[in-house]
Amino acid sequence: MTSKRLLLIGGGHSHVEVIRRFGINPEPGAAVALISPDRHTSYSGMLPGLIAGHYHFGDCHIDLDALCRRAGAAWIGTSVTGIDTERRSASCADGSKHAFDVVSVDTGSTPVIAGIPGAARHGIPIKPVPRFLEYWATLRAAARSATIDLRIAVVGAGAGGVELALAMQHRIRADSGRARFTLITDGSAILASHPTRVRRRFTAVLRQRGISLRLNAPVQSATADGLVLRDGEVQPADHVIWVTGAAAPRWPRASGLQTDTAGFIAVNAHLQSPSHAWLFAAGDVAAMMATPRPKSGVYAVRQGPPLAENLRRALRGAALVAYRPQRSALALISTGDRYAVASYGPFAFSGAWVWRWKDRIDTAFMRQYNAPAQDGR
Known part of the structure; x- marks a missing residue:
């Protein structure tokens, strides 16, 4: 044949x-x-949990070489x-x-940063994930040894940016590190594609956790001192994480x-x-x-x-x-700790049980690829 x-x-x-x-x-x-x-590919649904310290690397990464070998395919x-x-x-x-x-x-x-002068030099995009994880390990170490709070800016307030800011803060606090977070968006609200109840819930969580929120604040450029916003205002930042729209x-x-x-x-x-x-x-x-x-x-x-x-x-x-x-998809958005908010169409509900539900879904997904499959479903 x-x-x-x-x-x-x-x-x-x-x-x-x-x-x-x-x-x-x-x-x-x-x-x-x-x-x-990269030999290991991350499952995006569990990445915030990895950042927050709830999962280990192997829990949320698929070994492509091993998967291919089991399937009789070649990984290049x-x-x-x-x-x-x-x-x-x-x-x-x-x-x-x-x-x-x-x-x-x-x-x-990858996040959209090409049109922002200085973005590539001053900051790190969330993707490619392997490069971000290397940076994250260095950032955690810096926060642990800091004598004053590091100023960390997360640019992008969709689900990815909100989850990442909360997850990073959770892990740094668990490390007894020092950092202050600011979440920046050019929009008038966070989580713009989600219902009002979800936006209100996360706005309250951000406020409770002490994460500053900058709305209607498009980034014009990035410098060694921070981010230049509309009208020339400078948002001071020692570290910038880009979680902007897809490029x-x-x-x-x-x-x-x-x-x-x-x-x-x-x-x-x-x-x-x-x-x-x-x-x-x-x-x-x-x-x-x-x-x-x-x-x-x-x-x-x-x-x-x-x-x-x-x-x-x-x-x-x-x-x-x-x-x-x-037509629409269920989104289970974590809050850094073992708590999550479910968003589906106009509906929203939250609790520790939502995080456990999300955990079961995610771990079941990963088991399909990190162990020999038993059936064709």
């Missing part, structure tokens, strides 16, 4: 499910390879810099090239793939590129043109099964199936 080459670019939430399913039910004649620069430890659409080949940062018949992209996104990688558009206006790979209802039928995309890097949804790990997880099915069908030359995303 002639071998078909399936190349997966990025170790995101959708791709780990693709690998798991191809391992449980191998596709005859298909050679599967995954390209990702580098990053893709472009695709040759004529030759169907991916070029990588280490100089290697990898040919394919079908390719899928699930590399995620797309540059190479998809540069490779000639169809993208949306922000540079994310355009996909149709089959998670397939309209411009190149042999290319698929999922997770944050994909833009569902007919049914736009927020950049969220919840949608990336849900895209895994239909993506796996369509990649299998594409290898066979069979008709594809449509993916119909849910």
Whole structure:
């Protein structure tokens, strides 16, 4: 049987499910390879818990090499810099090239900082996660040895920014470290996509924990002294964490793939590129043109099964199936301690039991990928 080459670019939430399913039910004649620069990929739902000290590294990271070996796939430890659409080949940062018949992209996104002068030099984005975790270890050590409070600014007040500020503060206090936190957003409210009850609850939590909140404060530039806000006001900061909106990688558009206006790979209802039928995309890097949804790990997880099915069908030359995303997603947002708030549509509820519920969901998800799978569900 002639071998078909399936190349997966990025170790995101959708791709780990693709690998798991191809391992449980191998596709005859298909050679599967995954390209990702990091051997361990983090599960975004548990990252705040790791920062807060509730989890260990292995609890919330998937070993891509081990997952691939169990599935009979190959893990290639580098990053893709472009695709040759004529030759169907991916070029990588280490100089290697990898040919394919079908390719899928699930590399995620990074915070938007390119338009802010000084942002890259003065501060650290939350993604890539491995780089942030290295910085976080250094920051914790600095807070433990500080004789005065470190001034830490978190830029971005969506769920990611709010959770991160609370988680960092929780861990530094547990370390007996010294730090003061400021949460900064250019919007008029935190958690803008969530219901009023959720926003009010977290506003109260931030106030109770002594985290300063700056609303309607777009960052104009970053300097060694802090952040320059609108009207030239300076927010002093020793450390800046960027948790702003999602930015797309540059190479998809540069490779000639169809993208949306922000540079994310355009996909149709089959998670397939309209411009190149042999290319698929999922997770944050994909833009569902007919049914736009927020950049969220919840949608990336849900895209895994239909993506796996369509990649299998594409290898066979069979008709594809449509993916119909849910209209809204449940968000379980932690408050640093073992307490969380549930947000779904107009509804909100909270408590320690919500955190335990979230913990059960997250740990069950991780068990699928860090141990041999037992079934195909």
